[in-house]
Amino acid sequence: MEVKSTCNCKEMSEEEKRKLLDEFIEDYKDKEGSLIQVLHIAQGIYGFLPMELQKYIAEQMNKPVSEVSGVVSFYSYFTTQPRGDYTIRVCLGTACYVRGGKKILDRLKDILGIDVGETTEDNKFTLEVMRCIGACGLAPAITINDVVYKQVNPDKLKDVLNQF
Ligand code: FES
Numbered sequence: 001m002e003v004k005s006t007c008n009c010k011e012m013s014e015e016e017k018r019k020l021l022d023e024f025i026e027d028y029k030d031k032e033g034s035l036i037q038v039l040h041i042a043q044g045i046y047g048f049l050p051m052e053l054q055k056y057i058a059e060q061m062n063k064p065v066s067e068v069s070g071v072v073s074f075y076s077y078f079t080t081q082p083r084g085d086y087t088i089r090v091c092l093g094t095a096c097y098v099r100g101g102k103k104i105l106d107r108l109k110d111i112l113g114i115d116v117g118e119t120t121e122d123n124k125f126t127l128e129v130m131r132c133i134g135a136c137g138l139a140p141a142i143t144i145n146d147v148v149y150k151q152v153n154p155d156k157l158k159d160v161l162n163q164f
Helices: 014-028 035-046 051-060 065-074 094-098 101-112 154-162
Strands: 086-091 125-130 142-144 147-149
Touching: 014 035, 014 051, 035 051, 035 065, 051 065, 086 101, 094 101, 101 125, 101 154
Parallel strands: 086 125
Antiparallel strands: 086 142, 142 147
């Protein structure tokens, strides 16, 4: 199954992106605990959260930069590096690990020629690991963007990737 990103952020100019972010910051700024929502939105707009952007968000929300970067580094969802079009996450929760999650990860590293947290040179795939996603009965599982692949066979990974 082919998954196409519906995001058209790449077509937005820097100015448009900043304007959109500013509007959201304005909406959220005075709400308790809203930093995380703003960071989600910022990552949605920019694709990643480089330090320069974290500083800007901190400034606009009247928060110390350390608080913003603390949240960014705490949640694995947030990334400070650009991501590929497709993010592959390998589940390393107990059930998946026991049923070969690590083998899948190793195979993906070989096929893609990258390590965990890295993106292929053509910016197509980013490789990450994650904890249980609730598909333990059909372990091992991986996700590619938001699609869950269950009972993944390491020998069929190439075929799966070729669909993208
Ligand atoms: S351990 Fe992988 S889905 Fe639960």
